[in-house]
Amino acid sequence: MRVTVVLDDEMFARAQMYTGLTKKSAVIRxxxxxxxxxxxxxxxxxxxxxxxxxxxxxxxxxxxxxxxx
Structure with a gap:
């Protein structure tokens, strides 16, 4: 499924840092x-x-x- 969302850049960067995931789709999943x-x-x-x-x-x-x- 494709979805367009608006995310907070800082929150997304923190999620990437905490999870170690680099792909946006992987972070959202x-x-x-x-x-x-x-x-x-x-x-x-x-x-x-x-x-x-x-x-x-x-x-x-x-x-x-x-x-x-």
């Missing part, structure tokens, strides 16, 4: 991926506690218990 990751985490956190009767989820594979000794 990275920014979008970061936003998606952040918002997905926020939405997941909002679901926390929405099922108080849910049984605890085992944190180990059953067969790992045999080898833990």
């Amino acid at each position: 990275h920014a979008l991926q970061s936003l998606i990751h952040k918002e997905a985490g926020r939405r997941l956190a909002e679901l926390g506690g929405s099922q108080p009767d849910l049984e605890d989820i085992p944190r180990r594979r059953p067969w790992d218990d045999e080898n833990s000794e």
